[in-house]
Amino acid sequence: MKFGDEEHLLGIAQVNSLWGELRGLSALALAHGIDDIFQDNGAKVLQQLVIANLKLLPGREGNDAIDEDGQEWEMKSANVEKVSGYSTHHHLNKVILAKYRTVPWLFSVYRHIELQTIYAMKPEWLEPIFAVWQSHLEGTKVSRGKAVPAVLAINNPKIPLKFVAENGVCIFDREQGLGPFSPSAALRSSYR
Amino acid sequence: MKFGDEEHLLGIAQVNSLWGELRGLSALALAHGIDDIFQDNGAKVLQQLVIANLKLLPGREGNDAIDEDGQEWEMKSANVEKVSGYSTHHHLNKVILAKYRTVPWLFSVYRHIELQTIYAMKPEWLEPIFAVWQSHLEGTKVSRGKAVPAVLAINNPKIPLKFVAENGVCIFDREQGLGPFSPSAALRSSYR
Numbered sequence: 049m050k051f052g053d054e055e056h057l058l059g060i061a062q063v064n065s066l067w068g069e070l071r072g073l074s075a076l077a078l079a080h081g082i083d084d085i086f087q088d089n090g091a092k093v094l095q096q097l098v099i100a101n102l103k104l105l106p107g108r109e110g111n112d113a114i115d116e117d118g119q120e121w122e123m124k125s126a127n128v129e130k131v132s133g134y135s136t137h138h139h140l141n142k143v144i145l146a147k148y149r150t151v152p153w154l155f156s157v158y159r160h161i162e163l164q165t166i167y168a169m170k171p172e173w174l175e176p177i178f179a180v181w182q183s184h185l186e187g188t189k190v191s192r193g194k195a196v197p198a199v200l201a202i203n204n205p206k207i208p209l210k211f212v213a214e215n216g217v218c219i220f221d222r223e224q225g226l227g228p229f230s231p232s233a234a235l236r237s238s239y240r
Numbered sequence: 241m242k243f244g245d246e247e248h249l250l251g252i253a254q255v256n257s258l259w260g261e262l263r264g265l266s267a268l269a270l271a272h273g274i275d276d277i278f279q280d281n282g283a284k285v286l287q288q289l290v291i292a293n294l295k296l297l298p299g300r301e302g303n304d305a306i307d308e309d310g311q312e313w314e315m316k317s318a319n320v321e322k323v324s325g326y327s328t329h330h331h332l333n334k335v336i337l338a339k340y341r342t343v344p345w346l347f348s349v350y351r352h353i354e355l356q357t358i359y360a361m362k363p364e365w366l367e368p369i370f371a372v373w374q375s376h377l378e379g380t381k382v383s384r385g386k387a388v389p390a391v392l393a394i395n396n397p398k399i400p401l402k403f404v405a406e407n408g409v410c411i412f413d414r415e416q417g418l419g420p421f422s423p424s425a426a427l428r429s430s431y432r
Contacts, residue, residue: 049293050308051424056293060290060420063287066261066268067265067287067353069258069262070265072261074352076254076255084352085353086282086283087280088279089279090278094255098251098252099255101241115243116242116243160275233243
């Protein structure tokens with residue numbers, strides 16, 4: 049189409065109209081400490097905070113949040129259409145790993161922009177994953193009979209979606225019409 | 241507030257309602273080759289494409305787009321509330337710089353999520369900036385009387401917002417109610 053023709057002008061009007069609808073979301077995000085809904089999954093983080101009744105802890109690395117009892121949480125989300133694991137940290141070292149072992153986790157699964165499920169996990173349930181990372185960091189990992197040299201940090205190791213779905217407690221499932229349930233209550237009442 | 245209390249449930253309803261409004265924007269973005277409006281400024285890129293009547297070139301590094309005459313453009317945007325310069329490339333080397341010198345540029349200024357102005361620039365107008373980068377890459381830069389060693393790449397050098405506002409042709413100004421004008425026509429008719 050030509051610049052300024054009817055199709056072009058209609059396209060501009062459509063975007064302007066859709067943009068107007070974003071302002072409410074942007075204002076709500078700002079009130080939750082998220083100043084850009086278009087960067088770093090800002091809008092998705094807002095959605096998870098509201099559903100799980102968590103507050104963002106500002107100025108922290110990652111998506112740390114705190115619940116009504118003062119318990120801190122690690123939050124992760126992933127788009128199942130694009131990845132098979134949750135991103136963690138671009139420079140995962142022993143300090144980060146130690147922190148990861150002290151807090152419960154909230155994992156959200158999206159299909160593009162649609163939230164599908166949320167799982168809560170105790171840190172000890174993630175130990176099979178953490179132990180592998182630790183062996184990397186300590187140089188105790190063995191591959192094909194050979195020791196793998198220790199590294200100071202691992203670049204963004206993933207937590208598989210499948211592992212979380214199999215080992216976490218589901219506190220929200222859109223298709224099944226399940227939840228949301230309180231993540232802390234769900235972990236407290238878990239038998240594992 | 242307590243998990244599941246009235247305030248919490250109202251918050252969830254509000255987010256659900258706002259989310260419904262995102263679906264139109266997300267669908268439009270997908271039609272323009274942008275598969276996530278919440279990552280890498282996806283929604284803002286969509287807005288610029290529609291306003292400037294450009295098409296995204298898929299699979300390219302950066303935000304390359306093409307206009308109705310087949311001319312390729314480099315697109316950049318920045319939030320004036322957060323930064324004072326446009327990000328360029330995390331690994332800017334001689335190959336990228338050579339490409340930057342061959343295409344016109346479209347620079348968008350946002351105030352948070354609100355588009356304020358768009359400027360078009362010929363690559364030769366950016367030469368004062370490019371020349372500095374080149375001196376870094378070639379090791380011909382001198383600082384305090386000493387030569388600075390050449391580097392293979394520069395990590396994300398910035399193009400100052402101020403430089404663009406002073407040297408570019410404005411094709412859209414929200415406050416002034418100006419435009420949008422065709423960026424290619426604006427460059428063709430520029431006296432500079």
